[in-house]
Amino acid sequence: xxxxxxxxxxxxxxxxxxxxxxxxxxxxxxxxxxxxxxxxxxxxxxxxxxxxxxxxxxxxxxxxxxxxxxxxxxxxxxxxxxxxxxxxxxxxxxxxxxxxxxxxxxxxxxxxxxxxxxxxxxxxxxxxxxxxxxxxxxxxxxxxxxxxxxxxxxxxxxxxxxxxxxxxxxxxxxxxxxxxxxxxxxxxxxxxxxxxxxxxxxxxxxxxxxxxxxxxxxxxxxxxxxxxxxxxxxxxxxxxxxxxxxxxxxxxxxxxxxxxxxxxxxxxxxxxxxxxxxxxxxxxxxxxxxxxxxxxxxxxxxxxxxxxxxxxxxxxxxxxxxxxxxxxxxxxxxxxxxxxxxxxxxxxxxxxxxxxxxxxxxxxxxxxxxxxxxxxxxxxxxxxxxxxxxxxxxxxxxxxxxxxxxxxxxxxxxxxxxxxxxxxxxxxxxxxxxxxxxxxxxxxxxxxxxxxxxxxxxxxxxxxxxxxxxxxxxxxxxxxxxxxxxxxxxxxxxxxxxxxxxxxxxxxxxxxxxxxxxxxxxxxxxxxxxxxxxxxxxxxxxxxxx
Amino acid sequence: xxxxxxxxxxxxxxxxxxxxxxxxxxxxxxxxxxxxxxxxxxxxxxxxxxxxxxxxxxxxxxxxxxxxxxxxxxxxxxxxxxxxxxxxxxxxxxxxxxxxxxxxxxxxxxxxxxx
Numbered sequence: 001x002x003x004x005x006x007x008x009x010x011x012x013x014x015x016x017x018x019x020x021x022x023x024x025x026x027x028x029x030x031x032x033x034x035x036x037x038x039x040x041x042x043x044x045x046x047x048x049x050x051x052x053x054x055x056x057x058x059x060x061x062x063x064x065x066x067x068x069x070x071x072x073x074x075x076x077x078x079x080x081x082x083x084x085x086x087x088x089x090x091x092x093x094x095x096x097x098x099x100x101x102x103x104x105x106x107x108x109x110x111x112x113x114x115x116x117x118x119x120x121x122x123x124x125x126x127x128x129x130x131x132x133x134x135x136x137x138x139x140x141x142x143x144x145x146x147x148x149x150x151x152x153x154x155x156x157x158x159x160x161x162x163x164x165x166x167x168x169x170x171x172x173x174x175x176x177x178x179x180x181x182x183x184x185x186x187x188x189x190x191x192x193x194x195x196x197x198x199x200x201x202x203x204x205x206x207x208x209x210x211x212x213x214x215x216x217x218x219x220x221x222x223x224x225x226x227x228x229x230x231x232x233x234x235x236x237x238x239x240x241x242x243x244x245x246x247x248x249x250x251x252x253x254x255x256x257x258x259x260x261x262x263x264x265x266x267x268x269x270x271x272x273x274x275x276x277x278x279x280x281x282x283x284x285x286x287x288x289x290x291x292x293x294x295x296x297x298x299x300x301x302x303x304x305x306x307x308x309x310x311x312x313x314x315x316x317x318x319x320x321x322x323x324x325x326x327x328x329x330x331x332x333x334x335x336x337x338x339x340x341x342x343x344x345x346x347x348x349x350x351x352x353x354x355x356x357x358x359x360x361x362x363x364x365x366x367x368x369x370x371x372x373x374x375x376x377x378x379x380x381x382x383x384x385x386x387x388x389x390x391x392x393x394x395x396x397x398x399x400x401x402x403x404x405x406x407x408x409x410x411x412x413x414x415x416x417x418x419x420x421x422x423x424x425x426x427x428x429x430x431x432x433x434x435x436x437x438x439x440x441x442x443x444x445x446x447x448x449x450x451x452x453x454x455x456x457x458x459x460x461x462x463x464x465x466x467x468x469x470x471x472x473x474x475x476x477x478x479x480x481x482x483x484x485x486x487x488x489x490x491x492x493x494x495x496x497x498x499x500x501x502x503x504x505x506x507x508x509x510x511x512x513x514x515x516x517x518x519x520x521x522x523x524x525x526x527x528x529x530x531x532x533x534x535x536x537x538x539x540x541x542x543x544x545x546x
Numbered sequence: 547x548x549x550x551x552x553x554x555x556x557x558x559x560x561x562x563x564x565x566x567x568x569x570x571x572x573x574x575x576x577x578x579x580x581x582x583x584x585x586x587x588x589x590x591x592x593x594x595x596x597x598x599x600x601x602x603x604x605x606x607x608x609x610x611x612x613x614x615x616x617x618x619x620x621x622x623x624x625x626x627x628x629x630x631x632x633x634x635x636x637x638x639x640x641x642x643x644x645x646x647x648x649x650x651x652x653x654x655x656x657x658x659x660x661x
Contacts, residue, residue, distance in 0.1 A: 146630045162648040166656040183586045191593035
């Protein structure tokens with residue numbers, strides 16, 4: 001392995017940092033140059049993520065070689081901070097960079113001029129997200145979380161306005177409190193186990209003394225609350241819909257991955273620390289994830305039905321998506337994890353595209369039209385019956401046609417209907433949940449699986465109803481509405497995201513094989529521990545243990 | 547004795563912080579956040595074990611008995627946490643002022659509750 005390839009691991013953190021810092025030095029008016037740097041940096045990130053993904057997937061001969069470790073300052077693992085790339089990290093990096101590239105290109109039309117330092121903040125946000133996906137150290141995770149949150153505070157307020165400032169105020173307070181909980185959890189875990197390195201922690205948990213075990217579980221629980229708040233689990237999610245709905249579209253689109261950061265950490269840490277082989281603490285808190293996730297799905301589904309505009313509808317779909325992910329993680333089975341990884345990719349791409357699309361669709365309408373429309377519907381007033389005759393033979397403008405097709409694509413992805421990948425994801429997830437043994441050999445299906453099935457199907461139905469209603473209101477409206485002016489740079493990212501969904505559908509076989517390998521390595525945390533800790537350390541531990 | 551005083555201090559700070567965060571005025575919320583972060587910082591130090599007069603770095607070139615030294619890691623963590631909470635508090639202060647400017651009130655919901 002040559003030296004340059006090793007340093008590629010830290011590039012997803014360093015590159016956005018340098019790009020963002022360089023843009024701070026440029027003058028306020030140099031939008032063109034800043035845009036060029038932003039696009040160059042995010043597209044380089046896509047390339048780096050693909051390289052890391054190929055690298056971690058190619059090494060299939062032994063389980064540990066799929067995990068590459070980058071030791072900062074070359075300090076050995078439990079003492080220094082490590083960055084770890086395995087299949088899951090590489091996958092999430094790729095997802096982030098694709099969504100980031102789409103959002104940056106979309107913002108070039110006009111959103112990046114709506115406030116100061118958009119591109120810098122965006123790069124810092126990418127840096128924080130990438131760091132959180134890469135790090136193998138709990139406190140370093142806190143630092144990256146704070147980085148991404150600090151950037152997201154700025155981005156949530158991008159474009160300013162009373163509604164954004166009000167939602168941003170709530171968002172900041174909730175997340176600051178969550179950060180303090182994060183710190184309490186981290187320090188409790190440190191006090192109980194004496195380490196902050198995730199791999200070292202996983203190796204130590206089976207041997208934690210009985211009197212420290214409740215302290216450790218308390219720490220893990222408090223830490224979990226901090227992550228679940230970011231992932232938007234009910235009842236910790238009331239800040240989310242408003243913040244996401246009022247954020248500017250490119251920002252909301254990249255925020256779609258931020259709930260997945262919380263879910264990623266839960267997936268990673270829970271399986272690493274409380275996997276099947278960790279002795280007394282095994283599967284700690286799994287039921288909370290399962291039932292909390294289902295409650296989130298239910299809350300999100302009701303929210304999508306009640307939403308009066310598309311932005312809120314999309315924000316509640318984020319909740320449904322993260323609830324599904326959390327509930328499925330809580331099942332704690334390899335096959336379900338496979339399905340959930342597939343679902344994460346498809347739902348994040350779909351929701352990201354939808355957030356971008358909303359603004360284009362709503363551009364031609366006067367504000368408040370949605371509320372009027374829904375109210376009219378509720379009171380049974382129908383005012384456009386007499387317009388039917390003049391609409392026959394009216395050509396649909398190409399812009400509206402494109403927007404309509406993209407809208408249908410998003411609706412299929414979010415509701416999980418065939419033929420797009422949202423359906424395959426839900427199908428894989430539910431098949432696995434209903435066959436807990438892994439084969440179709442009879443056996444009773446646990447009640448939790450049935451509940452999950454019902455929750456997922458009903459949430460899909462709710463999403464479909466809500467999307468159809470929103471679609472009818474905006475696409476089948478009276479023809480005298482102003483035609484939205486859409487720039488090519490705004491349409492291309494949406495189409496690209498949807499094409500990726502189509503590709504994911506066509507290539508479902510290879511993608512599913514990758515997800516299977518990922519899920520299997522996640523459920524075998526000893527490989528992760530072995531890859532991160534140096535051999536000498538493990539020898540010492542084994543000698544001490546026996 | 548030191549343990550009791552420290553835990554009482556943490557408790558008082560955390561209790562006042564939580565109460566203030568739940569108040570409806572933005573200024574109370576920001577003071578509450580600051581108090582809560584002081585409580586958390588003290589808590590991190592306490593989790594490293596309390597010891598008086600023990601240096602956190604080795605004083606002689608030869609490695610000594612670790613029980614004579616304070617745990618340096620929580621102190622490093624606290625430094626980071628202080629810096630981060632300072633930065634986020636400053637940022638929140640800006641948003642607080644912006645919100646005051648937009649809505650003309652210091653209520654967290656941006657409007658006065660109906661009497």
